Amino acid sequence: xxxxxxxxxxxxxxxxxxxxxxxxxxxxxxxxxxxxxxxxxxxxxxxxxxxxxxxxxxxxxxxxxxxxxxxxxxxxxxxxxxxxxxxxxxxxxxxxxxxxxxxxxxxxxxxxxxxxxxxxxxxxxxxxxxxxxxxxxxxxxxxxxxxxxxxxxxxxxxxxxxxxxxxxxxxxxxxxxxxxxxxxxxxxxxxxxxxxxxxxxxxxxxxxxxx
Amino acid sequence: xxxxxxxxxxxxxxxxxxxxxxxxxxxxxxxxxxxxxxxxxxxxxxxxxxxxxxxxxxxxxxxxxxxxxxxxxxxxxxxxxxxxxxxxxxxxxxxxxxxxxxxxxxxxxxxxxxxxxxxxxxxxxxxxxxxxxxxxxxxxxxxxxxxxxxxxxxxxxxxxxxxxxxxxxxxxxxxxxxxxxxxxxxxxxxxxxxxxxxxxxxxxxxxxxxxxxxxxxxxxxxxxxxxxxxxxxxxxxxxxxxxxxxxxxxxxxxxxxxxxxxxxxxxxxxxxxxxxxxxxxxxxxxxxxxxxxxxxxxxxxxxxxxxxxxxxxxxxxxxxxxxxxxxxxxxxxxxxxxxxxxxxxxxxxxxxxxxxxxxxxxxxxxxxxxxxxxxxxxxxxxxxxxxxxxxxxxxxxxxxxxxxxxxxxxxxxxxxxxxxxxxxxxxxxxxxxxxxxxxxxxxxxxxxxxxxxxxxxxxxxxxxxxxxxxxxxxxxxxxxxxxxxxxxxxxxxxxxxxxxxxxxxxxxxxxxxxxxxxxxxxxxxxxxxxxxxxxxxxxxxxxxxxxxxxxxxxxxxxxxxxxxxxxxxxxxxxxxxxxxxxxxxxxxxxxxxxxxxxxxxxxxxxxxxxxxxxxxxxxxxxxxxxxxxxxxxxxxxxxxxxxxxxxxxxxxxxxxxxxxxxxxxxxxxxxxxxxxxxxxxxxxxxxxxxxxxxxxx
Numbered sequence: 046x047x048x049x050x051x052x053x054x055x056x057x058x059x060x061x062x063x064x065x066x067x068x069x070x071x072x073x074x075x076x077x078x079x080x081x082x083x084x085x086x087x088x089x090x091x092x093x094x095x096x097x098x099x100x101x102x103x104x105x106x107x108x109x110x111x112x113x114x115x116x117x118x119x120x121x122x123x124x125x126x127x128x129x130x131x132x133x134x135x136x137x138x139x140x141x142x143x144x145x146x147x148x149x150x151x152x153x154x155x156x157x158x159x160x161x162x163x164x165x166x167x168x169x170x171x172x173x174x175x176x177x178x179x180x181x182x183x184x185x186x187x188x189x190x191x192x193x194x195x196x197x198x199x200x201x202x203x204x205x206x207x208x209x210x211x212x213x214x215x216x217x218x219x220x221x222x223x224x225x226x227x228x229x230x231x232x233x234x235x236x237x238x239x240x241x242x243x244x245x246x247x248x249x250x251x252x253x254x255x256x
Numbered sequence: 257x258x259x260x261x262x263x264x265x266x267x268x269x270x271x272x273x274x275x276x277x278x279x280x281x282x283x284x285x286x287x288x289x290x291x292x293x294x295x296x297x298x299x300x301x302x303x304x305x306x307x308x309x310x311x312x313x314x315x316x317x318x319x320x321x322x323x324x325x326x327x328x329x330x331x332x333x334x335x336x337x338x339x340x341x342x343x344x345x346x347x348x349x350x351x352x353x354x355x356x357x358x359x360x361x362x363x364x365x366x367x368x369x370x371x372x373x374x375x376x377x378x379x380x381x382x383x384x385x386x387x388x389x390x391x392x393x394x395x396x397x398x399x400x401x402x403x404x405x406x407x408x409x410x411x412x413x414x415x416x417x418x419x420x421x422x423x424x425x426x427x428x429x430x431x432x433x434x435x436x437x438x439x440x441x442x443x444x445x446x447x448x449x450x451x452x453x454x455x456x457x458x459x460x461x462x463x464x465x466x467x468x469x470x471x472x473x474x475x476x477x478x479x480x481x482x483x484x485x486x487x488x489x490x491x492x493x494x495x496x497x498x499x500x501x502x503x504x505x506x507x508x509x510x511x512x513x514x515x516x517x518x519x520x521x522x523x524x525x526x527x528x529x530x531x532x533x534x535x536x537x538x539x540x541x542x543x544x545x546x547x548x549x550x551x552x553x554x555x556x557x558x559x560x561x562x563x564x565x566x567x568x569x570x571x572x573x574x575x576x577x578x579x580x581x582x583x584x585x586x587x588x589x590x591x592x593x594x595x596x597x598x599x600x601x602x603x604x605x606x607x608x609x610x611x612x613x614x615x616x617x618x619x620x621x622x623x624x625x626x627x628x629x630x631x632x633x634x635x636x637x638x639x640x641x642x643x644x645x646x647x648x649x650x651x652x653x654x655x656x657x658x659x660x661x662x663x664x665x666x667x668x669x670x671x672x673x674x675x676x677x678x679x680x681x682x683x684x685x686x687x688x689x690x691x692x693x694x695x696x697x698x699x700x701x702x703x704x705x706x707x708x709x710x711x712x713x714x715x716x717x718x719x720x721x722x723x724x725x726x727x728x729x730x731x732x733x734x735x736x737x738x739x740x741x742x743x744x745x746x747x748x749x750x751x752x753x754x755x756x757x758x759x760x761x762x763x764x765x766x767x768x769x770x771x772x773x774x775x776x777x778x779x780x781x782x783x784x785x786x787x788x789x790x791x792x793x794x795x796x797x798x799x800x801x802x803x804x805x806x807x808x809x810x811x812x813x814x815x816x817x818x819x820x821x822x823x824x825x826x827x828x829x830x831x832x833x834x835x836x837x838x839x840x841x842x843x844x845x846x847x848x849x850x851x852x853x854x855x856x857x858x859x860x861x862x863x864x865x866x867x868x869x870x871x872x873x874x875x876x877x878x879x880x881x882x883x884x885x886x887x888x889x890x891x892x893x894x895x896x897x898x899x900x901x902x903x904x905x906x907x908x909x910x911x912x913x914x915x916x917x918x919x920x921x922x923x924x925x926x927x928x929x930x931x932x933x934x935x936x937x938x939x940x941x942x943x944x945x946x947x948x949x950x951x952x953x
Contacts, residue, residue: 096282104288107295124388234287241284 057248064089090243097241098169105234106162112227113155117204119220130224131155131200154200154228157193161235164190165242172246180247187244194236201229307335307354312369312393314410317349319373319391327353327369327393334359334395351410353393364402369395370411377439382414413438413454423450424475426468426526428484428514430455430534433464435488435512442468443487443515449474452514468514478516479523484532485541488512517541543579554607554620555584556627556664557671558637558651559591559600562679566649567639573605575653581607583651604671605637605651624672628664630655636662636677 058065063072064087066080073080077087091097116128129137131154138147164186171183204225211219317340319325327335335355343350355363372394374383386392396415430436433455442450455466470478490509492501514534519542535541564586573581584606591600609623627635634656642650654677662675 093282093284097284100282100284100286100288102288104291107288107291111295111298230291234291 057245059089059249090245090249091241094241094243094246095169095173098165098238101234101238101241102162102165102169105158105231105238108227108231108234109158109162110227112224112231115224115227116222117200117224117228118207119218119222121218121220123216128222131228150200153197157197158228158231158235161190161194161197161239165235165238168242168247183247184244187239187242187247191236191239194232194239197232197235198229201225201232304357307356308360308404308406309338310335310353310355310360310363310406310408312351312353312408312410313343313348314351314371315348315412317351318371319386320349320351320371320393321390324390325351325392327355327395328372329359329395329397337393351393355395361401361404362397362399363395363408364397364400364405366402367395367397367405367408368411368415369393369408370414372414375414421469422472424470424472424478424526425528426470426478427529427531428452428466428468428534429458429531430464430466430486433457433466435486435534436464436466436514437512440488440513442470443513444474444477444517447474452512476525477518478526478530479518479521480526480530481520481523482516482518482526482532483535483541483544484514484516485535485538486512487515553581554609554623554627555671556605556607556624557673558603558605558676559589559673560603560639560676560679561600562639564601564603564639564649566642567603567651568648571648572642572650573607573653574650575612576655578611580611580653581605603651605674624664627674628672631662631664631674634659635674637674638677639679641680 058072059075062075064075064077065072066083066085066087068085069080069083071080071082073087075089079085080087113131116130117134118129120127120129131150135147135151135155138144138150168183168187168190171179204221207219208221211217314320320337320340322337322339325337326333327337335353337351337353339352341350341352342348370393371391372383372386373391374387375381383391393410394414428436436452436455438452438454440452441448442452450468450470453467453469455464457463458465468484488509490501492499515538516532517538535544567583567586569583569585571583572579573583582605583603585604587602587604588599589602591598607623607627609620612623612626614622614626630653635653636656636659637651637653639649640652642648653674656677659675659677664675665673
């Protein structure tokens with residue numbers, strides 16, 4: 046905790062007795078409750094941010110478990126009825142030799158969600174520990190997580206589109222499985238978790254340290 | 257510590273720092289809690305739902321796939337195979353499956369599992385749906401929840417009777433398993449009312465035992481008096497009505513099958529597992545119906561001296577043609593002792609008292625008493641041919657009227673013994689053998705020798721000169737006969753007769769001329785009849801010739817020559833008479849007499865003795881009267897001629913008759929002579945005294 050970052054010495058709005066609007070960036074006197082420009086609520090720091098982050102993150106992780114255990118797609122054809130989970134689908138694609146698609150599916154459905162969990166957990170832990178290291182990198186990581194979150198829904202979209210299109214009664218039918226809902230929930234929870242993270246906390250440690 | 261610093265570093269923070277932990281908790285925590293709750297609940301639910309794990313051991317798990325193969329009960333999926341593995345010894349395949357928890361309690365001792373695969377059999381195609389969907393495991397258990405089991409042994413063949421199917425199971429016993437196979441139909445009056453389950457060997461290995469399931473309500477037709485018989489294959493029977501081919505349904509032809517019927521009422525209802533025997537055919541089955549297997553039987557023995565080949569245990573025992581029991585056992589026993597010891601074949605007969613007409617309550621002792629009474633009156637046992645083709649025999653009890661006295665030895669031996677009488681065995685083999693023996697015994701050699709001798713003799717005879725001469729002799733004989741027939745003498749007979757007729761005709765003509773037409777008409781008629789007779793006689797000549805020919809064969813004993821000669825003589829005599837001058841002179845004499853009378857009248861007329869005219873006339877009248885008288889004798893002549901003709905007729909007839917010919921001819925001759933005498937005496941009288949013609953004296 047003692048080490049000082051390379052960018053120490055930066056004065057935050059709070060240090061200056063001000064509060065910045067998180068939406069439009071307008072700076073107000075410290076006691077101002079609402080932004081004069083966008084009427085957004087002004088808070089110097091969100092004290093419950095970490096709680097929310099953890100809560101959403103855990104919810105997202107819980108939802109991610111059935112998303113992997115249960116089948117994502119229920120495919121019924123004339124002679125066969127198959128259920129495929131995410132990992133099962135990836136394995137199947139590899140068996141069929143579609144490595145590219147297998148990688149995309151694996152990347153979008155497994156690596157990104159897990160990466161987000163890890164990244165958000167890391168951010169939260171590092172803030173709790175008042176870590177002074179890699180403040181810039183952590184901030185960037187936060188931005189990446191927030192940006193990439195929406196793309197995690199690509200799996201759900203694929204399932205939704207397939208389910209809507211392939212409804213040929215007895216010949217072939219594709220239905221979403223429980224995992225599709227779980228996965229969507231997991232993504233939503235993760236995004237909310239990322240949103241709940243108050244990135245300014247990353248820098249408060251630095252400030253505290255300087256004081 | 258981590259909390260202290262930021263808070264301490266933010267003295268301007270308006271919110272209280274020292275809040276309780278739970279007070280500082282954000283509501284957002286509800287989200288993961290709910291998520292966790294839902295997840296845990298789902299997991300629990302899933303755990304609860306995944307069903308009971310059961311293990312089924314199969315010999316062969318063809319087509320069973322973990323995670324796919326379903327377990328069905330009445331075609332409803334109740335579980336799924338979870339994994340397939342071998343047991344420790346690799347002896348069986350263990351199929352682990354999850355079944356629904358609400359079903360699991362019913363899987364108790366009686367639960368059966370088998371793999372449903374496509375099956376093509378004579379009865380049809382089943383499990384066709386599994387071709388596309390893959391096999392599944394069918395389970396079968398009843399609706400009684402008992403102590404649930406978790407390990408089962410899978411069956412190799414589908415179970416035919418589904419649990420809960422209403423019906424009755426009976427156990428059938430057959431001597432041969434060829435006619436019964438699993439799934440073979442059980443027929444009742446041609447309808448399939450059940451089927452056989454898998455046949456197995458009985459405990460002692462002597463018979464085949466198969467369980468038959470009879471569906472409700474047909475099972476109500478089964479009573480203790482029901483009989484089952486085998487309908488498998490086809491039967492060809494030869495009988496008086498010809499060949500009869502009996503084929504049941506195609507399925508039973510290939511797979512076998514049994515049929516049953518309850519012919520008589522009065523049987524008791526049966527329960528599951530009642531034991532029945534399968535009879536070989538319907539007839540036997542029906543026959544057996546009248547046999548109460550539990551009825552007391554009287555066992556008697558019969559000792560046969562000759563071979564009992566053809567007699568077998570089960571052969572009928574008949575009394576007056578009615579089956580009263582069967583041969584129970586056949587064995588050889590030694591009778592007598594020491595040098596008189598003989599081996600006899602003992603047939604033990606099981607006789608049913610009820611069939612002796614003694615009623616159902618009759619005991620064996622009653623029957624023994626009755627039989628012993630019969631034996632004293634001549635009842636004997638003998639073997640008779642049951643089936644001439646197969647040579648099978650049966651034992652018959654017959655009443656022999658003149659039987660030697662005998663009694664049924666009662667208590668001495670093991671069985672009472674019925675004395676025997678001569679058996680009537682006429683089996684084909686024996687008969688054929690007898691025929692062959694007789695053919696063998698025939699003196700064929702001698703016969704051949706004799707035949708050869710005969711041939712030689714015939715040949716010698718044929719070559720004999722005398723024999724060769726026979727035809728020529730015959731020809732000669734025939735020629736002689738012909739010569740006889742064509743003999744002029746014989747041929748002359750008709751000619752002679754014709755001459756006779758001509759002569760008679762001439763006589764008649766002359767008689768006509770002397771106004772005897774009336775009489776002569778009759779004579780002519782007679783002559784005509786005679787001619788007709790002669791014609792007939794002439795016509796019958798060929799027949800006579802034939803008869804003569806016949807007679808020639810009987811040597812020349814008949815004195816035809818002399819007969820002919822005498823006939824000819826007779827005829828000649830007749831001719832002589834006819835051509836006699838006296839006879840021919842008779843009319844002439846009359847003419848002369850007339851002439852003289854005329855001359856007398858002329859004399860009278862010329863002499864002029866008118867005075868004597870009256871007297872003369874008177875005399876003339878008298879003369880005329882005399883002439884009339886004379887002439888009046890002519891009818892007698894005519895009559896005689898008629899008689900002659902008649903006799904000639906008789907001659908002709910007797911000629912036919914041959915025997916009386918000579919005598920008749922002589923008689924005729926005499927008559928004609930007498931006639932001739934009379935005529936000549938008349939002529940002489942007239943010659944001597946022509947005046948008498950006029951004077952009438």
